[in-house]
Amino acid sequence: MSPQPNEQAGTSPSQREPVNALAVIRTVRKFWPTAVGVAVAISLAVTFYTLGQTRIYQATAVVQFDPNPPRPLGKGVDLVVDVGNGNYWNNREYYETQYKIIQSMNTVVPVAQQLGLNSDPRFLKNLPSGAKADPKQTSVEDAAVVLKGRLSVEPVKESRLAIVKFEDADPQRAQRVLTSVLDVYIEQNLDYAHSSTTSAVDWLRLQLDKLREELESSERALHKYKKDKNILSLDLDSQSNMLREEMKRLNDEVTTARAKRQQVLAQRNELAKIKTEDPTELPAAELLASPLIQQLRQRYEDSIRERDGFIGAGKGASHPDVSAAQARVSSTRVALLTEVKNIQKAMDRELSAISKQEAGLSGLFEAAQRRAFELNSLEVDYNQLRRSRDNTEKLYSMVLERTKESDLARMMRVNNIRIVDRPLEPKAPIRPRVPLNIALGIFAGMLFGVGAAMGRALLDRTVKTPDDVERELGQNFLGLLPEIGSAQARQSYYRRRGKRRAKASAVESPELIVHDAPSSGVAEAARAVRTNLLFMSPDKPYHVLLVTSPAPSEGKTTVAVSIAIAMAQAGQRVLLIDCDLRRPRVHRVFHRTNDSGVTSALIDGSNASSVATETQVPGLSVLPAGPIPPNPAELFHSERFKAFLETAKASYDRVIIDSPPVVTVTDAAVLSTLVDGVVLVVRAFATRKDLARHGIRAISDVGGHVVGVVLNAVNFDRHEYKYHYYYYKRDGYYEQDATPPSAAA
Numbered sequence: 001m002s003p004q005p006n007e008q009a010g011t012s013p014s015q016r017e018p019v020n021a022l023a024v025i026r027t028v029r030k031f032w033p034t035a036v037g038v039a040v041a042i043s044l045a046v047t048f049y050t051l052g053q054t055r056i057y058q059a060t061a062v063v064q065f066d067p068n069p070p071r072p073l074g075k076g077v078d079l080v081v082d083v084g085n086g087n088y089w090n091n092r093e094y095y096e097t098q099y100k101i102i103q104s105m106n107t108v109v110p111v112a113q114q115l116g117l118n119s120d121p122r123f124l125k126n127l128p129s130g131a132k133a134d135p136k137q138t139s140v141e142d143a144a145v146v147l148k149g150r151l152s153v154e155p156v157k158e159s160r161l162a163i164v165k166f167e168d169a170d171p172q173r174a175q176r177v178l179t180s181v182l183d184v185y186i187e188q189n190l191d192y193a194h195s196s197t198t199s200a201v202d203w204l205r206l207q208l209d210k211l212r213e214e215l216e217s218s219e220r221a222l223h224k225y226k227k228d229k230n231i232l233s234l235d236l237d238s239q240s241n242m243l244r245e246e247m248k249r250l251n252d253e254v255t256t257a258r259a260k261r262q263q264v265l266a267q268r269n270e271l272a273k274i275k276t277e278d279p280t281e282l283p284a285a286e287l288l289a290s291p292l293i294q295q296l297r298q299r300y301e302d303s304i305r306e307r308d309g310f311i312g313a314g315k316g317a318s319h320p321d322v323s324a325a326q327a328r329v330s331s332t333r334v335a336l337l338t339e340v341k342n343i344q345k346a347m348d349r350e351l352s353a354i355s356k357q358e359a360g361l362s363g364l365f366e367a368a369q370r371r372a373f374e375l376n377s378l379e380v381d382y383n384q385l386r387r388s389r390d391n392t393e394k395l396y397s398m399v400l401e402r403t404k405e406s407d408l409a410r411m412m413r414v415n416n417i418r419i420v421d422r423p424l425e426p427k428a429p430i431r432p433r434v435p436l437n438i439a440l441g442i443f444a445g446m447l448f449g450v451g452a453a454m455g456r457a458l459l460d461r462t463v464k465t466p467d468d469v470e471r472e473l474g475q476n477f478l479g480l481l482p483e484i485g486s487a488q489a490r491q492s493y494y495r496r497r498g499k500r501r502a503k504a505s506a507v508e509s510p511e512l513i514v515h516d517a518p519s520s521g522v523a524e525a526a527r528a529v530r531t532n533l534l535f536m537s538p539d540k541p542y543h544v545l546l547v548t549s550p551a552p553s554e555g556k557t558t559v560a561v562s563i564a565i566a567m568a569q570a571g572q573r574v575l576l577i578d579c580d581l582r583r584p585r586v587h588r589v590f591h592r593t594n595d596s597g598v599t600s601a602l603i604d605g606s607n608a609s610s611v612a613t614e615t616q617v618p619g620l621s622v623l624p625a626g627p628i629p630p631n632p633a634e635l636f637h638s639e640r641f642k643a644f645l646e647t648a649k650a651s652y653d654r655v656i657i658d659s660p661p662v663v664t665v666t667d668a669a670v671l672s673t674l675v676d677g678v679v680l681v682v683r684a685f686a687t688r689k690d691l692a693r694h695g696i697r698a699i700s701d702v703g704g705h706v707v708g709v710v711l712n713a714v715n716f717d718r719h720e721y722k723y724h725y726y727y728y729k730r731d732g733y734y735e736q737d738a739t740p741p742s743a744a745a
Contacts (some may be wrong), residue, residue, distance in 0.1 A: 024556060027457045028450055031456050031457065032453070034449070034453050035449035035452060036101035039446050041445070050432045053432045055169060055431075056126075058166070058426055059174035059426055061419060062161055062162070062164075063162050063182065063417065063419055064160055064419075066416040095155065101185070102151070105145075105179060106188070112140050117140075117146075119136075119138075122173075124143065126168065127169055147166075150208060151164070165178075167430070172425055175424065179422065182419055182461070186417060186418075186419070190415050193415070201407050208399050211392060218566055221388075222386060222389050223232045225382060226382070248313050253361045254361040261355055262351050268347040268348060268351060293339055293340070296336040296339055303325060303328040304329050306328070307328075349456075355665040392400060462685050463685075472689045473689065473696060475706055476694065476707065476708035477709060478529050481713070481714065482525060482713075482714050484713075510556045511589045512565070512590075512616075512617075514566055526562040527569075528560070530563060530567055533708075542707060544645065544649060544657065544676050545707070546657045546672055546677070546680045547563065547658055548661065548668040548678060549662070549681040549687075550682065551663055552583075554661070554682060555683055555712040557589065560658040560679045563656055564620055565617050565620060573623070573652045574656060575608060575654070575655045578622070578624050579636070579660075581632035582632065582660045587624035590615050594625060594627070597624035597625045599627050600626045607627055607644070608651055609651040632660075636667060645674055654719075657671060659671050663691060669698050673704055678707060679707055680695060680706055681709075
């Protein structure tokens with residue numbers, strides 16, 4: 001019995017993975033001529049292509065780049081051309097730049113010109129030294145482009161080294177060209193540094209002459225300015241300090257004079273307050289400090305006391321003593337007042353002198369201030385001239401020093417690039433790698449061969465295996481029927497059993513092999529389909545089944561007959577109705593006439609049991625199609641046909657209906673709505689998957705129920721069935737001498 005659908009549906013994806021791998025192997029085995037042909041073709045193509053390729057040799061050299069070149073002048077002297085100094089990123093950019101310079105046209109053009117590569121046809125065509133080549137002349141630039149295409153630079157990680165490679169068909173030429181490339185590159189690097197230094201030295205000398213003239217001119221301008229402005233040789237700061245001290249002294253003198261003038265003015269004002277009536281009241285202490293004033297004041301006071309004494313003695317005003325005393329008082333008073341006036345006049349004179357002294361000192365101070373302002377103004381212009389002279393002198397010194405250093409550096413040919421390993425003549429070609437290429441060709445051929453086989457299998461969109469039925473169509477797999485279409489296939493059954501118990505002629509029709517050869521693999525397959533149909537719905541068995549196919553010539557009539565015979569062998573009363581009113585075949589299978597049948601019964605109103613005829617299969621009756629009507633689909637829509645089916649269901653245990661293809665005409669779709677289930681028949685390796693899906697959808701769209709799919713005309717010699725259905729290729733479940741079981745089994 002074939003595997004049940006529910007068993008396959010329960011298989012996990014992990015369990016199906018080996019099956020997929022086996023499917024690939026089976027596909028390759030199936031299309032092994034394609035796989036082998038593609039594999040051999042690709043392997044031979046790769047082999048012949050490899051053997052026909054020109055042998056290419058590679059010359060290599062190792063170059064070192066030193067970011068810290070030797071410095072004979074010391075680290076304090078910078079070179080005109082920076083040959084590698086800097087941080088990590090600057091060094092990295094420097095290395096990348098040098099790699100590009102090695103492969104630049106500036107390097108390869110002189111090489112092509114020196115070696116005359118533009119007139120070497122073997123170099124231009126990359127031919128070995130002994131190969132024949134037509135004379136060819138091209139430009140140096142074109143030859144340089146060819147050279148550049150074969151030149152490569154590969155940096156060595158974590159180092160300052162780089163591997164320079166050149167490929168050529170001639171090993172000696174490869175060595176010669178690479179050597180010339182490195183020599184030109186090294187020489188160009190030196191020439192660049194030397195020429196740059198020479199240009200820098202020439203420019204520095206030109207600037208040095210200009211700076212010398214500017215320095216001399218600035219010195220003359222500074223001297224002329226000092227001379228015109230009467231500036232001493234002392235610097236302006238010293239002169240400014242001297243003038244500041246002078247102004248300070250003058251300011252002090254002016255302040256002292258002003259204070260003295262205020263003092264004398266105050267004394268004079270006090271003297272002006274003296275009363276002439278009583279000269280004894282002298283408020284100014286300066287007057288009291290005068291000895292003459294004190295003497296006259298004392299004499300004046302004595303005269304007054306003397307006069308007052310005479311008067312107190314009773315002498316009258318006209319008394320000679322009083323008169324004499326009064327005369328002394330008057331003379332003394334006059335003398336005292338005269339002396340006070342003299343002192344006042346002296347103070348006026350002193351005040352005038354002090355005022356003049358103050359005015360003179362103020363004039364001197366103002367003159368010093370004017371000189372200070374003039375000196376500040378002169379200092380601005382002077383500092384400008386002096387700064388110009390100092391800057392020019394500094395630039396001149398720096399350029400002079402740099403000129404001498406650059407001149408020394410020019411005389412030294414210091415290079416930071418050197419060749420560690422010079423190119424050697426290569427002994428073995430780098431390509432083609434014959435063993436590797438052939439191995440890769442064989443491997444690629446195998447891959448493409450497998451791919452071609454899989455592609456060819458993918459292009460085959462037909463239904464082939466039960467897995468296709470369940471995965472691609474999404475339907476239950478009811479079983480399969482072996483291929484029984486030829487007489488040779490029918491005879492092979494008896495030859496494989498090794499017995500001649502029956503002749504091939506005993507099989508009246510290929511469709512009746514289930515009845516004629518009940519122990520054959522076909523009969524076993526039909527009984528497997530019967531069993532699946534019975535057990536798919538045990539509580540509500542399918543009473544009326546419709547057998548159809550997506551397209552013609554897929555064996556639906558054979559399957560319908562086989563299912564009907566298998567059910568009749570199980571002891572059931574089965575009616576096989578031929579409803580293919582387009583191309584009926586059931587009457588031919590059972591050797592009946594088609595004069596009466598379904599159409600005539602519908603016209604006469606007869607029931608199914610009265611028009612059906614028994615066959616040589618016990619329990620099986622058939623009802624041919626009858627005369628072909630012009631409108632079969634409308635006939636199946638009629639109420640008479642529905643009543644006819646009801647009489648058939650009442651008279652028989654099972655009713656099997658053979659119908660036209662469901663995709664071609666609508667008869668099967670109409671009938672699917674009147675039956676319990678539809679059995680779809682697909683022909684292995686013939687029915688396309690999209691056509692089968694179309695048939696299933698046509699039935700589902702009208703409300704029909706597809707019970708499952710039967711795979712018909714299976715060739716067990718194909719690799720798809722070689723292992724899974726090996727017992728069908730054998731003679732069934734029975735030994736050669738065993739007696740086949742009864743039909744009821």
